[in-house]
Structure formats: structure tokens, C-alpha cells
Amino acid sequence: MKVVVDLSSCDLHGLCVEAAPEVFEIADDGALRLLNETPPDDLRAKVDKAVRECPTGAISIIE
């Protein structure tokens, strides 16, 4: 899978960081950073959680 974040919609709630810390982090500059754009399939459940819990719908998965 490939993960895409629309940074213009990101509101820094950080729920994705909790759901999938292997994939998302808030960087030192305060912006969301994607640690791995193509995470392995065993992280799928975690990334799905990040997608559905994002209050601004900023995360999508491109198969």
C-alpha cells in the first residue's frame, strides 16, 4: 500500500501518530511527517485506523 497525506488539511490532532507510530510522526518543526510512504502490509490495520480516526480526513491509502 501507498499512504498519502494531504498536509493542507492536516490539523495536527495526532491521532494517526497514536494509531500507527511506525508511519506517522509530528516532526520537530511541528508538521506531520510520513515516516514510510509504503508501509508493509502487516501495518495495514494500524494505517486503516489512522485513516478512519483522522478528524480532517487528510490520510488516504492508494492501493
Add this chain to the structure above:
Amino acid sequence: MAQAIRRVTIVGASLAGLRAAETLRRHGYDGALTLIGDERHRPYDRPPLSKQLLLGTWTPEQTFFRQKDGYEPLALDLRLGVPATSLDLRGRRVTLADGTWADYDRLIIATGARVRTLPGIAPRPGLLVLRTLDDAVALREALTTATRVAVVGMGFIGLEVAAACRSRGVGVVAIESLPVPLAPIVGPTLGETLLAMHADHGVEVRTGVTVTGIYGEPRVAGVALSDGSRVDADVVVVGIGVVPNTEWLESSGLPLDNGVVCNGSGEAAPGVYAAGDVARMANVWYGEAPRIEHWTNAVEQGVHVAEQMLGSADAAASFSSVPYFWSDQYDRKIQFVGRARPHDEMVVVDGSTAERRLTALYRRGDRVVACLTVNQPRALIKYRKLLASHPSWDTALSDISAT
């Protein structure tokens, strides 16, 4: 071995109901799936209604979770614009206002809540509320010609409406029955901070008074207050909380008490679940079964009941969640996680009330029970994670000094 589930009905087509439907399909449920909503709109997102929609930066279409073709993969029997009127538990049937019905072998109740109205006040032009997309569109339209808006109730919705009005250059009088708005939720000090922020943006603040009447026939002209004074306004927005939509369940025999009372699986009766604003779901972290009206709660409970229903392997046995909400007012983002009570001690651990940029922790005994931030989203993320484990005060403070 449980009998296979072939017919799931979800009553309530907002966030909790939609997330439940999505979760059922994601886990491979391929039986019938009916989603019933009382509004004519496709499921939409509520937080932007009091923010982007009122400010005019978003169109109503931008609040929809999915566009029309986005429902095809979910293979729903989507019935919009028709409220449920009763539930027959024994016959496993939901009856709808148009005389049709939906049978089920599993049911999810996600009918949410509706606004509380001022008792004894008849509806009239210019007297508005904000809960639904139609409400928001009507309010936005009213703001295009309004010169002075009276906001009744300085809860988070009222304060966001006040902020949107001021950002649009519309005059605002905000009225609150408590001496300090939001004090029961955020404490008196931060309630004062928020109050001062609004005053600085030109909101005229009237606290410690209640509304005793509305002037104007047929159109609103103002508000009468309990101190005998009168506030002139061409629009009045009432934001005094919500009540759960459980009337349609009253004859069902389900346990109702300020919402649908359910266990940690979200079950209110065998095969009958509740989620979101209407549910009082046992919450391990919280220690009781609160009714919570937050966005993330609707997501978590919608997902939880769907996974419980299917017996999904990654489903936790009991619901456990730290409540979280946020509010955008002017250029400030206020975030709150946990649960503070009126007598908890509040300590600002970073920033200050003067800057209106801060991190505050709430203390009860030797435990940290909640965190509020203003424009400090990273701290919120940190404490949300920490709060899940009911940290001690010392742990939380050492965590600060370590970063």
C-alpha cells in the same frame, strides 16, 4: 457456534453509524446492510459546520464524508430522510415514519442527539440553532444580513458561533447562565481565559444571567434576561446542549437513562448495540458509562460495536477510551483530553494564560486526569498517550522535563 449474521440494520446515518457500516464491510461482512437516516443528506461531518461552513470557506458539499459514488463499495440499503419511529425487539423490526420497516438480526442504534431548546419559547424567524447541516446553512444565510447576534449559551458550540460571527464582522452578545463559561469542564481559570479572548475580539459578554423570553413577533428582535435587562438582536442562536434521540425506543424495553445504556461491548440487549452521542457505553478508562458527544467517541464506538458484533480478532473485549475534543475559535485551537471535575486542581505547565498559548494539566490527588492545550498540539498528543495509563502527577511532570 453463533448463527451467521445476514441482516444488519443501523439506525442513524451520521459518523458513528457510517463508521460502523464501513467497519462491517472492512471485516468482510457481506450480508444485507441497511443504514437509516432521518435527514435527507448523505452522511456529513459536523465539526466544520460551526467552523468552515459558518465562515463561508466551505460549501455544504465539502462536509459530506463520501460523495454519491463513494457508497457503491459499501453496498448499503441507504434510506435517507426517514426517521425510525419504533423498535420491536421480539420481532426484530425497526418501523419507520413512512410506514416501511427494516428487519434485522443485528441492530446498531446511532441516532445521536438533537439540540435542547429554550423552554416555553415558540419558534420564529431569526431564532436559530446549530446542529445539522440545514441549521448551519440557515445560520450562515442569516449572518449575511445580521448586524447583531445574541448567542445563548457559551459552551463550545456557542463560542465557535460567536467567533465565526466576529470573524465575519457581525456584532455578538454572548449570554451564559454560569458566572464563568465552561467552568465545569475546563475549570474557572481557563474559563475566564476563554471569556477574555472573546471579549478582546469584541464579543459583548453577559454571564450569570438566563434568558426569560424572546422579543419580536413574528421576527426575533431581542432577548429578555433574568436581571431585567433586554438585549437587542436580529438573530438569536441558542446553544444550550443536546438531548439524546431515544424517544423512538421508549416502548422497546431497552434500558434508557439519558441515552441507551449498554455494556462494554456496546450491547444494550442481545444483538442490539448503541454507539455515538446516543449511547452510554461502559468505558473502562472512564470508570462508568458516560454519554459522550465528541467526534472521536463516535468513531471509536462505531468501530467497536461493529467489531464486537462480528467477533473480530482485533476487537478489545471492553470499550476503553480517553475522551478527546477540540474547538477552533479565532486563531486558537483548544484541545482537551481526559476528564476534569470542578474541584480538580489545574496547573499551567507550559505557556501562559496571558499569551493564550498553553498546556494545562488537571490533577486529582496524585493523578493527572486531563490536559487542555491552546495552540500547543504536540503537547496534547503527548499527554493523550500518557493519560491512557492514569499517570501519577510526578510521572507526568518528569515526562515534561525529559522533553
